[in-house]
Amino acid sequence: MKKFVILCGWLFAINMLVAQPASNPKASDLIPKPLNCIDKQGVFRLSSVQKIYAPIEFTEVALLLAEQLNLGNPVVKQNKGASIVFFKADEGENLGAEGYKLNISPDKISIYAFTRQGAIRALFTLIQLQLLQADITQIPCAEITDSPRFSYRGMHLDVSRNFFPVSFIKKYLDLMALYKYNTFHWHLTDGPGWRLEIKKYPELTSKAAFRTHNTWKEWWKSTRKYINEGSPNAYGGFYTQEDAKEIVAYAARRGITVIPEIEMPGHSEEVLAIYPELSCSGKPYQSGEYCIGNPETYTFLENVLVEVMAIFPSTYIHVGGDEANTKHWEQCDKCQKLKHEKGLKNEHELQSYLIKHMEKFLKAHGRKLLGWDEIIDGGLPEDATVMSWRGISGGIKAVQQNHDVVMTPGETYLDAYQSDPRTQPEAIGGFLPIKRVYDFEPVPQELTSDQARHILGTQANLWTEFMPTSYQVEYMAYPRALALAEVAWTPKENKNFEDFHRRLQAHYRLLQRKNVNYYRPSTFLTVTAQPDDIMQQDQISFQSEQYMPEIRFTLDGSAPVATSTLFEKPFYTSGKTEIKAAVFSDREMKGEVTNYTAEYHLAVGKKVVYNQLWSDSYPAQKEQTLTNGVKGSLTYSDKQWLGYLNDFDVTVDMENKQAISSVSVRFMHQPGPGVHLPSFVEIQFSDDGKNFTSFQKQTHDIRPDNPELIFKTFTFDCKHTGARYILIVAPNVMKGFMFVDEIAVY
Numbered sequence: 001m002k003k004f005v006i007l008c009g010w011l012f013a014i015n016m017l018v019a020q021p022a023s024n025p026k027a028s029d030l031i032p033k034p035l036n037c038i039d040k041q042g043v044f045r046l047s048s049v050q051k052i053y054a055p056i057e058f059t060e061v062a063l064l065l066a067e068q069l070n071l072g073n074p075v076v077k078q079n080k081g082a083s084i085v086f087f088k089a090d091e092g093e094n095l096g097a098e099g100y101k102l103n104i105s106p107d108k109i110s111i112y113a114f115t116r117q118g119a120i121r122a123l124f125t126l127i128q129l130q131l132l133q134a135d136i137t138q139i140p141c142a143e144i145t146d147s148p149r150f151s152y153r154g155m156h157l158d159v160s161r162n163f164f165p166v167s168f169i170k171k172y173l174d175l176m177a178l179y180k181y182n183t184f185h186w187h188l189t190d191g192p193g194w195r196l197e198i199k200k201y202p203e204l205t206s207k208a209a210f211r212t213h214n215t216w217k218e219w220w221k222s223t224r225k226y227i228n229e230g231s232p233n234a235y236g237g238f239y240t241q242e243d244a245k246e247i248v249a250y251a252a253r254r255g256i257t258v259i260p261e262i263e264m265p266g267h268s269e270e271v272l273a274i275y276p277e278l279s280c281s282g283k284p285y286q287s288g289e290y291c292i293g294n295p296e297t298y299t300f301l302e303n304v305l306v307e308v309m310a311i312f313p314s315t316y317i318h319v320g321g322d323e324a325n326t327k328h329w330e331q332c333d334k335c336q337k338l339k340h341e342k343g344l345k346n347e348h349e350l351q352s353y354l355i356k357h358m359e360k361f362l363k364a365h366g367r368k369l370l371g372w373d374e375i376i377d378g379g380l381p382e383d384a385t386v387m388s389w390r391g392i393s394g395g396i397k398a399v400q401q402n403h404d405v406v407m408t409p410g411e412t413y414l415d416a417y418q419s420d421p422r423t424q425p426e427a428i429g430g431f432l433p434i435k436r437v438y439d440f441e442p443v444p445q446e447l448t449s450d451q452a453r454h455i456l457g458t459q460a461n462l463w464t465e466f467m468p469t470s471y472q473v474e475y476m477a478y479p480r481a482l483a484l485a486e487v488a489w490t491p492k493e494n495k496n497f498e499d500f501h502r503r504l505q506a507h508y509r510l511l512q513r514k515n516v517n518y519y520r521p522s523t524f525l526t527v528t529a530q531p532d533d534i535m536q537q538d539q540i541s542f543q544s545e546q547y548m549p550e551i552r553f554t555l556d557g558s559a560p561v562a563t564s565t566l567f568e569k570p571f572y573t574s575g576k577t578e579i580k581a582a583v584f585s586d587r588e589m590k591g592e593v594t595n596y597t598a599e600y601h602l603a604v605g606k607k608v609v610y611n612q613l614w615s616d617s618y619p620a621q622k623e624q625t626l627t628n629g630v631k632g633s634l635t636y637s638d639k640q641w642l643g644y645l646n647d648f649d650v651t652v653d654m655e656n657k658q659a660i661s662s663v664s665v666r667f668m669h670q671p672g673p674g675v676h677l678p679s680f681v682e683i684q685f686s687d688d689g690k691n692f693t694s695f696q697k698q699t700h701d702i703r704p705d706n707p708e709l710i711f712k713t714f715t716f717d718c719k720h721t722g723a724r725y726i727l728i729v730a731p732n733v734m735k736g737f738m739f740v741d742e743i744a745v746y
Contacts, residue, residue: 025132025506027104027142030125031482032180032489033503040141042106044083046130047137050074053082054119061119062086064253068127084109086119098182098255099147102126104139117182120255121146124177131178131510150442152406153488154183154259154459155481157473160190161216161464163237168470169247175478175514177254179485184251185318185459187261188239191224191269191288192216196260196311197240200303201275205229208270210236216465225285226273244311259314259370264301265290265354266324275300280332289324292354293334302361315368316385321355322372344378352378359384370406373398385456391617392444399447399454407458410637411440412484414476415463419522419545420634421670421709426466427476429673431635434545438483438497460484471517478511478518479504505547521545523583523591529573529598531629533605537572538598538629546583553581562587573598576746603652603745604629611649618643618739625741626650632741634709636668636675641739648678648730652743657687659720662746665728668739669702669710675737676704678730681714685723692727704734 026039052075054062062075065084079085089095089112100122101112109126113119125146130139155176157164173184188195194208206229213219214235227234239247244260251258269288272279278300280291290297308317326347329335339350352375359369359381369384373394376386385404388395395405410416414437416430442458460481467473486500511518522545529538542551551567552560560582567581577598583590606627614620620642621628632640654660669677680699684692698714726745732738 024134024138024140025129026140027129027144029132029503029506030128031500031503031507032486033494033500034125034144034146035491035494036145038143040105040143042141043138044104044106044109044141045138046071048072050084051076051082052084052086053077053079054086055088057088057116058086058113058119060253061116061123064120065123065126068123069130083107085111087112089114089118095145096147097151099145100125102142102144102146104141104143106141109139117255118147120177121148121180124180124254128178128510131513132506134509148180148489149491150455150457150488152183152457152459153181153485154185154406154457155181155477156185156187156408156459156461158187158190158462158464159195160187161192162468163193163195163235164470164473165237166239166243166247168473170250171470171514172473173247173251173254173256175481175516176256178510178514179482180489181481181485182256183459184256184258185261186247186258187463189261189263189270190267192219193236193238194270195238196244196262196308197238198304198307199241200307201300203274204271205238208274209238210234215468220465223285224269226270241307241311248312257314258312259316259318260308260312261318261320262301262304262308263320264358265292265297265351266322267320280328280335287325287328289326289328290354291332291334292329292350293332293336293338297354298357301358305358305361306365309362309365309367316370317362317367318370318387319355319358319375320372321351321375322389323374324351326351346378348378350378351375352381355384356381387459389461395455396444396446399451402454404454404456406456407442408461409440411437412458413461413463414480414484415461415466417634418476418480418519420524423522423524425472425475426707428463428465429670430637431633432480434480434483435497435543436635437480438487438495438500440484440487441492442487443492457488458484459488474517475519478516479507480519482507501547521547523549525551525581525583525594526633527579527581527594527596527598529596529629529631531600531604532572535572536600536604537574538577538600539570539572540579540598541570542567542581544583550584551581552584553579555579559593560584560589562589573600575600599631599742599744600629601744601746602654602658603627603743606655606745607653608743609651609653611651612644612646615643615645615737618737620741626743627652628742630742631666632668632739636670636737636739641668641741644732644738644740645735647732648728648738648740650728650743651689652726652728652745653689654724654726654745657722657724659722660685660718660726660745661720662716662718662744663726663728664713664715664744665730666711666713666741667730668741669706669708669712671705671707671736673737675739676732676734677702677710677712678738679733681728681730683716683718684727684729685721686725686727687723689725692725695721 027037050071052062095114098117100118102122103110111122194204198204210227210229211219212225212227248258266289273284276284278297279287329347355375362369373388386398387406387408389408391409398405415428416432417427443452443455526543528541552564554560557578579596580593582593608626620639625642667677682697684694686692
């Protein structure tokens, strides 16, 4: 759990549950934060007779601005009497491909850009500023000079697991444009359904686009079959080529490039159910991987991509390349023959053979290949670009091989829970609050300045297993997408979460006006207990999604009331202290009481011998994790939960023999992403660290398939047993991950 410092301004605004947005937000309230912004006195007032002038290269942008402002068609051919004027900036002004200057005065708006893209970014800055106002007929005066940090600022949407209509895709694009995203990654094909019309293969949409179950979860638990379009119980849908072209044009008008994703060689169950001859077995419903040794596979994929490229003019075509199961290739005569003929060492290189073939094919058509980071494993194609999703290590590896990278690790996966999972609609797992999204840094410290140029940017990923409706997509995307928009646009040194949190308050009005079903800020409190080794106490502070909350707390086990102690600054607790806190407004509690036990215990800072090592994927604080006095939060990615794939087996050295009254150790249970409890926990004692005596073993009654997020603390009453060494063992019977955060000793 990261230490959170609360601003002084928060601490004294005791009568505000949710701060009301200012009636007239300024340009300094924009998201993402502009490069340079000076608020000015006065407002520019819109009217139905407003005239707009633009040079020929910006005429279409001017027409879009008039449309967005509901001004009719006021674009004029001469800059005479126009109150909104576009100017072509000089190249020497260094605005770049998407930069702009905006000067808003009471009688005129001047927009300067070197490119059409820059003019579009300025346009949507104006529209955002208008929609933030209580009175949308006025825009506050300001001078803005702005340009993006990264050239790739994307939002992804999976339409395979759940299908969404064209109208929603347009709404999705509208919101992207408002917050300066410039790339829409459209995940069109996957096992749950093929979503794009391919005229050469009509059964991809008449059969492979429809499945037997309405929700992905029901279908996944079933035999996963497909069904003909028109069947009464069919679920699915697809975009005609005309639909897709309409989306591409709609996006382009808003300065957004659409990148289609056509999955290969894995995640293709829907294709192989209809065209089983392209699989290794030749039978439907046997695998999700194309047969790489079958020449017909290449013919099929090339034919599909020819039609895809005719629809999508994007430089990049995304080919997936992730999570392919190699077992079918290992047992396939055709694949093994190809592997032998080409001198390939393993199945990863076999997959790379197909990816490299497709890259050459795309390059011959003037395009570039983009794929998930698994395409690194068997050797990268010469000019491929990588999306690093399994953390940042794949991206680092690709950059070191002089390849461009889009960083999309867990901090960008907006399908994860954004608040306490126990209070939220079902999601895929994990815990990704808005602050963690905002704190993401796309450029790894390991890279040199020259290497950092290969980091193109980042994108928000929305996989829709648990998003059956557009309303749920919006709920998961917003407002977290605003945080990532600032990560992608604003220079690192200009970012500040507290300032972002302040600005965010004004944007709830905009989201409401756009009828976005966004996630409402929770009244849940996060408690941070930071050990102070000198005082041998915990420093306690609270974090809230509410802006400027009134927080009241108790330390005696009673529920807080309107007269309980007001939290004004961090305070200290000793030993084991039960903290209860809640948000109040107008003397009423809002939400539920947050319960937390602060524990500055005897084992804080003591040495731990790790008889079994943790997984390299989740090293937390390594040797210090289990006795650093810091509890893990709701996510195992917070670097306080130590992850194990082996059995848990550690020894705590208390430095001298002493009476032990209790020992506790906490584990996490979250079966969705494969996190399970040990079958039991056992503690043993020793005086010399060699000869141990078993004291007690504890089991639990939590079923492995219980879908809830559960934190299980195994507490042992040790009856003041004298010992120096404490051995704790916990077998990993489920062979998934076990996560443990702290061993507390009293």
